[in-house]
Amino acid sequence: MKGIVFTEFMEMVESKFDEDMLEGIIDDAGVSGVYTSIGTYPHTDMIQLVMALSSKSGIEIPELLRVFGGYLFSSFTRLYPHFFEDIDNSFDFLQQVEGFIHVQVKKIYPNAELPRFETKRLNPSELQMIYYSDRRMGALAVGLIQGCMEHFKDDGEVKIVDSSNDDTVVTFLIRLAK
Ligand code: HEM
Structure with missing residues (x-):
């Protein structure tokens, strides 16, 4: 996982x-804690950090x-304005x-491990987005989608409407407020 995420x-x-x-x-996660934005680190370090934050804060992992x-x-809006x-x-x-x-x-980070998405505009106010990734970070995608809607000042909601048992495929329905 790219250092920028860490x-x-x-x-x-x-x-x-x-x-x-x-x-x-x-400390709890047992990771080095030394990350630079251009480095690449094990994805498991991020999982360990999120798990440690969850147990210390009492906040569930998907919410974090x-x-x-x-x-x-x-x-991202600051770092990649173009x-x-x-x-x-949104x-x-x-x-x-x-x-x-x-x-x-x-292209910038050839070793980036990215999810795959399929999108479908169901109608002018509804977008379906399907997430595919072995890293099972659908909850991160929910937050990224919410951040995106907020950035463009689009009022609305994002819901998980389906997911595979192992959470590697997650379907989101994004709906704009009328
Ligand atoms: C300017 C916008 C964006 C940039 C620059 C960007 C860039 C990145 C980068 C650098 C990573 C880390 C890859 C790695 O660690 O190897 C990543 C991962 C990810 N991105 Fe994006 N991203 C953007 C927008 C989005 C949006 C809007 C979504 C959701 C719809 C999204 C979903 C994800 C997810 C869920 C991951 C985690 C890896 C995974 O689940 O497999 N990204 N992205």
């Missing part, structure tokens, strides 16, 4: 909790991943993640 995660823990919490979970997704999206240049709404943006954004990400 550095943003650590920043979030410090800002939403504090430095003691960050040090505590690095969701909140982190929202935080990460707003970091992805936002010609788009003015549905257009979400429909570009698979065919454009993650494709560009893969």
Whole structure:
């Protein structure tokens, strides 16, 4: 997993909790805690950190991943402003993640491990998005989608309407408020 995800995660823990919490979970997780934004680290380190944060904070793992997704999206708007240049709404943006954004990400970081998405505009106010990834981070995707809607000031909700038993395939329904 790319270092940028770790550095943003650590920043979030410090800002939403504090430095003691960050040090505590690095200890509990048994990870090095040394990450640079351009490095690549084991995906399991992130799982260990999220599990440690969950037991220390009492917040469930999917909820932590969701909140982190929202935080990460707003970091992306700062770090990758060019992805936002010609788009003015969340549905257009979400429909570009698979065919454009993650494709560009893969060019910058050839070893990035990205999910695959299929999107379908059901009608002007509903978008279906299907997530495929062995990393089972559908809850992170929920937060990223919410962060995206907030960024474009699109009022609405995202719901998980289906998922495979092992959570490697998750279907989201994103609905704009009327
Ligand atoms: C400017 C927008 C975006 C950028 C720059 C971006 C970039 C990235 C990067 C760098 C990673 C880490 C890859 C790795 O660790 O190897 C990642 C992973 C991921 N991205 Fe994106 N992303 C963007 C938007 C989105 C959106 C809107 C969604 C959700 C619909 C999304 C869903 C995910 C998920 C769930 C992962 C975790 C890996 C997995 O589940 O397999 N991304 N993305």
